[in-house]
Amino acid sequence: MIRYTKGHGTQNDFVILPDPEGALALEPAWVAALCDRRAGLGADGVLRVVATAKMPGYEGDASLAPWFMDYHNGDGSIAEMCGNGVRVFARYLADQGLAEPGSFGVATRGGIKTVRVPADGGDVTVDMGVPVWPHGAARIAWNGLEAQSVHVDMGNPHAVVFVDDVAQAGPLTAAPTWEPVAVYPRGVNVEFVAPLGPQHIAMRVYERGVGETRSCGTGACAAMIAAARRDGSRPGTPYTVDVPGGRLSIVEREDGCVEMTGPAVLVADGELRDFAVARG
């Protein structure tokens, strides 16, 4: 039996799989079956909890971040970073006694992220590092519409499209396309961003490897950076990003790092049966 915990950050939901020895082989089809909302547990992605020292290919200093967040999208593909995921992962480590509440490092494919987990169960903050902006631009097409995007790299790629109202994005049931194709050789997450007030934006997202989700932490940071550049805001100016699943507070610090704060909730613990059999 494989133990799991289910959690979410602003309704971007994850199955957390503790695997300290790195013994589980997460085949893409198995991950996709687990994340299937009818035949599986259902989730936007999987967070495997592996001791950093046991993570093949990881070359960083495991003493700085003893736990590695092995993130997989709901379709089984692997992404470099997940901003909501790392906050939920940090909550899990503190909840399980694998890390002391307070400030600690989490190893990810996008480098070590420093998180702050309050002991009282309050919102979790993550230092997302320095965004790369602008990193090219593309013409995004979706639902018969087209617009120019701003590319912001948060460790993973984001195309931010400004609209007057996020409802204009329409039903995001199919992946947006882009031209020139070479701008995003590994695919891209597309954020639709509309103003709500001073330093306050709304965002909907079509996530690479998932589809439309209720929130995306790296996407919210990319949206905030694109909006702050467009507004001419100075570092240190806090922004509020409303997503369908809740609210995130984001600030670009004076040192250039982006800090994101929001809820990180654990909702259930359980044991998995054999999904290969259950699905067949």
Ligand SMILES: N[C@@H](CCC[C@H](N)C(=O)O)C(=O)O
């Ligand atoms: N939901 C995540 C982002 C997950 C990865 C993304 N779909 C990608 O493929 O880059 C977040 O909260 O950042």
